[in-house]
Amino acid sequence: MKIIDLHCDVLYKLSITDELLPYEHADLLQANKNRLIAGEVQVQFFAIFISPEVPQKEKFMAALRQVELFHTHVLAPNPEMVHITDWKQIDQLGENEIGAVLTLEGADAFGEDLEKLKALLDAGVKLVGLTWNHANAVAHGADEPSHLGLTPFGYEVVELLNERNVLIDVSHLNEQSFWDVISKAKHLIASHSNARSLCDHPRNLTDEQAKALVDKGGHIHIVYYPPFIHKEVNPVTLEHLLHHFTHFSKLIGVQHLGLGSDFDGISVFVEGLHDASDTQNVVNTLSEQFTEEEVRGIASNNFKNYINKVIATS
Template identity: 35%
Template sequence: MRTVDFHCDVLSKMWEDPRASFVDGPHLDVTMQRMEQGDLALQVFAVFLSEKFGRPSFERVLAQLDVYRSRIVNAGHLKPLLWREQVQEMRQRKTERYGVLSLEGVDGLEGNLYYVQLLFDMGVRLMGVTWNYANWAADGVLEHRNGGFTERGRQLIEQCHRTGIILDVSHLSQAGFWELAELTQGPVIASHSNAYSICPHPRNLSDEQIRALIALNGMIGITFVPWFIRSGVERVTPEDVLPHIEKICELGGEKHIMFGSDFDGIDQWIEGLEHPGRYPDFQELLLKFYPESMVKGWMSDHALRFLEQHLPSSPVQKDKCDA
């Protein structure tokens, strides 16, 4: 059963270590070897700028995009997914593996909205507004004042809609979430967040937020960050993920579930679900409790349907239609 994963941080690790091999790097969670082992059809690669390397800048955004281009795509490991028409191609070519680029926090855009179009042209299709704290566009989920969007941030929303970039609410403040839900002209995603009512971590989504994402026809990427799954325990198992799935289904979100592991963004793992190669074991667990059609939807079908509906159409296809 093929899998789609909507969030990993391998690009920042590879940028930090120029010797790290995407083929089989021993210090990486996500590698080509493990994607093949887990039969990942698609991996979303986040560009994340850690503040431990100084102030986020557009130069560092470009540096991680270059890691993706030169060490993953041009090396022949993955094909970039850019257009909705490619989703059907992906379904047909079951041995091909694809990548999508996401920006995790717009800090590195430095308030320059012209960079949004430039990133789109370079293959970015998803954009998280914040990491955990405030930036020029909005407040993150750990910012105590819980502010919403700045005026420039609201312009960013409009620019992403015009450009064709899908917005991601994981890490966004509560106030920002509800402001975006009101302002958005299209669906949004939470690429790597769980259910707050199951595990009360501020990065998880309340029942009301989950209902709102469902109403917006958005998607929720259940994540494998142990402390987003169970609090106050040393050992988290794959079985502990199930209550989060159950809660989202209970709220009407069965067809809005996908997975966003956060591999390479964590230094503790679910026992038995430490990297993409473990996805087949996780599928076997899910199949003990749910019908195959439902599990297949969560593993890939719902995410691919979403991308087929909401990625921009290829200019080549548009030209054919106009001809």
């Protein structure tokens, strides 16, 4: 069953290794090309993520380096990988092609400079998460006090992203930033978040947030990281992951759900879900609780329906 996965950190991992890894088959890459093929991943989103340890003055160049790696190591040697610069390309992918979408995880990369953000958008970034877990010039992340929200500059950023019809990702925002963003954003999504009522972690969404996000036309993609699934057990299983899908399906409707693995950004794993080649294990587990049509929706069709609405309102 074809999969659309809204988050991986391949580009960051490529950028920090001593020797450049062959994207096709590097064992260190959980979402390498061969593993995407084995897992039937039809579209993979590739995040630009800059470590907080990088000095601010160097972060934009670090982001551009990851854009370069996307082109030189993901796309160029692998003609099956198709850079998605127009959402309509997803429905035009050939049987053996894999769509590759460039995203930004955290506004740290452009600091307080809208021109740098414009440059990243011009390079093909189609989804932007305003923070990682910490504060920046735009907003406050999940590890920050819940009452601190979007900054004045952050409202300018949201306005620009709205003008460009870019998806705004709420996955790493703290609570006040979340509420500030959904009050202003045009196209909303949570690329890799779970249910806080099942696992009380600041990276997860409360039921109130989930309902508000969907009421604003948003979409939620479930993440595979065990601490966001169940903090009290080891190992975390696919059945534990399934609970987040069933909870959200009852709360907001299964048609608003998708997948956001976080592969290459995680080092602990759900049992039976260690890299992209295991993705069909998620499909099989979902089939225990959902109809085939509903599972196909979670796997890819729900996002296609969501993005068609984005296209229609852009």
